[in-house]
Amino acid sequence: MTADVVDLCSQLVRFDTTNHGAGDARGERDAAEFCATTLAAAGIEPTILESAPRRANVVARVPGENPDLPALLIQGHLDVVPADPAEWSVDPFSGTVADGYVWGRGAVDMKDFCATVLAALSSLAATGRRPRRDIVLAFVADEEDRGEYGAHWLTAHHSDLFTDCAAAVSESGGYTYHVRAADGRTVRLYPVGTAERGTAHLRLTARGRAGHGSRRNDANAVTRLVDALHALAAHRWPVVLTPTVEAFLERTGKALGVDVDLHDIDATLDRLGDAAPLVESTVRNSVTPTVLSAGYKVNVIPGVAEAHVDGRVLPGTEAALLSEVDALIGPHVEREFLSRSPSVEAPVDSPWFDAMADALRSQDPDAVVVPYCLGGGTDAKAFSELGIDCYGFAPLWLPEGFDYRAMAHGVDERVPVDGLRFGARVMEHLLLNA
Known part of the structure; x- marks a missing residue:
């Protein structure tokens, strides 16, 4: 029986995995056991590794059809930032499903992705299919702090689990971003993270x-x-166009039908309109007093x-x-x-990026898939130190007008039910074809 992605996401949200920082987090163990149980039901043998009491990480390997191919790492974090119930419309750890959304802390950062991966693997198991290549899974603790109990601990103490992984996918990419083109069309961009500051x-x-x-x-x-x-x-920091940012500007400009002048970035950002927030923080370095x-x-x-x-x-x-x-x-x-x-940078022109673009277009034929650079950071920083090319790819369909970028760490965090189902189908396609 296939596990339902909406139910999986809702159940994951119900685990209070709040990470207060400085080692103050304990709920990851319960979420890790849930993921392990779900994987076991799909015939996958998980291992739970604790870096400290109840700071749990789940690692598993899914055999592929062609074991000679390099493995793909899929990694996501189970911890979340704090939420004040007094500010929310619902209990932030209720996992409420209402009005077409799953509500709760972690719904988009990033228990939705963990749910789509679990659902995709469950679907493959239920239908007797296998990924094209070996898949290594890592559901980890502590991303919302320093990763010392999660990804960085795993790469320091259990790097052998990832030795044959050539690429990794995780949060912050692959979601729908509706943008108005120069001729009035609405273009559906899907930014895939190929770099991080x-x-x-x-x-x-x-x-x-x-x-x-x-x-x-x-x-x-x-x-x-x-x-x-x-x-x-x-101080006005100088413009620095990395390969990822340059490719984003050129490909997004072409899709929107606007002129891109790489020698006048401010004018180019103005012409990109609603697409500019995806890139404006990554054309320069920044230093902010806090x-x-x-x-x-x-x-x-x-x-x-x-x-x-x-x-x-x-x-x-x-x-x-x-x-x-x-x-x-x-x-x-x-x-x-x-x-x-x-910083992190993976190749833009690569079979991995092409496979992610193909997976998105399998569910949205009009998807315009572009690379982009994350302004902040993720656990990719840990895994990239092992020589793994890390990509931000957590596929999700989003309705026009939905302020996805305000959801992570925000009040009334929620994820569309239809978006979760889209993400599970995209992830299934990637597993079978990457």
Whole structure:
């Protein structure tokens, strides 16, 4: 009997897998056991690996028709960010199915994807079919924090499970994005993630001379820090067109019938209209001040002031970004890494990308499949360090006007029932043909 994708998603949402960060998460074990039970019912032998008590990861291998082909990794995370029930229309862990949607925290980030994968595998098992190649599955903990209990732990301690994986698919791509073309047509874009910006989270520390707030002080640590932060915030980072971003601009412009000038990105973004939000954050690096800390009394100038800044780094640009940060903050402010992760880039023109595009067009013949770069990051950063080409491909049909990008980590997170069924069919096609 085939497991229903809507029921699977609803049941997964009911597991409170909230990740508060800093190791404060426990619910992943229950969700992992559910995934393992579902896989076992489809004749797949799962293994649960705990990185710490109740921080559980599920790994399994599905034999393919041709074991000589490199394996495909399908990975998704089971943890979710916190949700305040007082802000929601429904209990965020109810998994309510109403008005054509599954409601709850994790419905689009990313228990929907886990459900579509489980449903697709269940369908293959029920009909006696096998994937074309071996499929390695990893449903992991801790993506919503640092991945230290999930993907990064697996790649550090169990890398042998992934040695023959040539490519991976996971969240943040393959969903419907409705855009108006120059001639008034509505074009259905499906962005597939082929790159991610890296992270350079920095602590800035300004040092100066402590003193009385009423007295002149040319070595005020607070002033030095504020000047440095203003310089960073006001800086216009140069345009850097990675292969993914350039391909997105050219292919999306062609689909929409608008001129793309790679030497005038701002004008090009204006012409792309509703498609611009998919790319505007990834034509440049960014450094954003997010945390400030200084002082302890209004009439005392402190000797030290600190800030945290969120740096996002395009492939191949970290050294240039850090050099520019140093020039902007000046000699009286020190910087150090709070955390650091590499950028990710997979080939755009590859059989993997073609297989994902074919799978989408199998259910939507008018789909315009384009590569794009994620502004943030995912567990692809862990798996890419093993030499695996990582793609953002969590197929989902979305109705026009549905603000999908506001759903992840948002209030009243929900996913369309029809979208889930579309995703399961697309994933089934990918498993059989990739």
